[in-house]
């Protein structure tokens with residue numbers, strides 16, 4: 001089966017720094033792909049290129065759909081979210097802290113509502129079409145809240161919730177936009193072991209029950225090894241390994257990259273146990 005997304009010879013330079021250096025990879029459709037690598041490897045820059053925050057210096061990022069190929073590197077960032085339906089979460093939580101959880105999920109769908117209002121006064125006039133779109137947005141939000149076990153928090157301010165719960169709200173908010181590719185930037189960061197296990201179960205459910213394609217950056221090797229179908233390992237902007245988790249785990253270049261990073265940080269052990277996860 002054709003991959004959902006291909007990255008072809010991608011280069012991203014910032015002045016004299018080459019953050020991505022001729023990277024090519026595939027994101028298989030309906031699978032969970034992890035991007036791992038030591039600090040500064042270029043993982044976030046890759047995400048920023050895929051989601052249109054950065055315009056790459058060279059190379060192509062192509063989405064393969066039933067309608068044909070769509071070259072993301074030619075699209076503006078807001079069109080990547082809207083037309084290619086590629087959405088992401090961030091390393092740092094970006095919820096509207098003062099709004100309720102439900103309101104956060106509705107705001108994420110404002111484009112749909114604007115479209116229903118035909119960017120006119122229809123919203124103010126509460127036309128039947130607009131009311132239907134509003135109802136659909138509300139139902140979608142409630143459905144994802146239930147799916148992620150968040151219904152009880154719907155009317156609470158998002159900023160008042162525990163960190164792990166806020167992370168789940170972020171994922172629910174992204175899911176409300178019905179993505180065909182969901183990109184998660186370190187979804188396990190700051191989670192306790194119980195929350196981390198719940199995240200594993202959620203990611204697998206999104207793949208199996210909702211047939212979503214997931215791409216995530218993660219330092220937590222427990223999550224990577226437990227949920228990934230496919231792992232891409234980066235170092236210094238390049239891909240140094242790719243394949244099943246058990247395969248990359250034993251790759252000498254991967255082990256060396258992590259050990260080198262740990263030595264640079266003057267630590268006795270690497271911060272991830274690549275060989276023992």
Ligand SMILES: Nc1ncnc2c1ncn2[C@@H]1O[C@H](COP(=O)(O)OP(=O)(O)OP(=O)(O)O)[C@@H](O)[C@H]1O
Pocket residue numbers: 014017018019037038039040041042043044045046
């Ligand atoms: N906007 C920018 N301007 C200049 N340099 C940048 C910029 N963004 C990233 N870089 C550089 O590009 C390289 C890759 O950074 P990036 O944040 O993509 O790495 P990463 O793998 O996500 O690291 P981490 O795991 O620490 O988040 C680093 O050397 C970083 O300093």
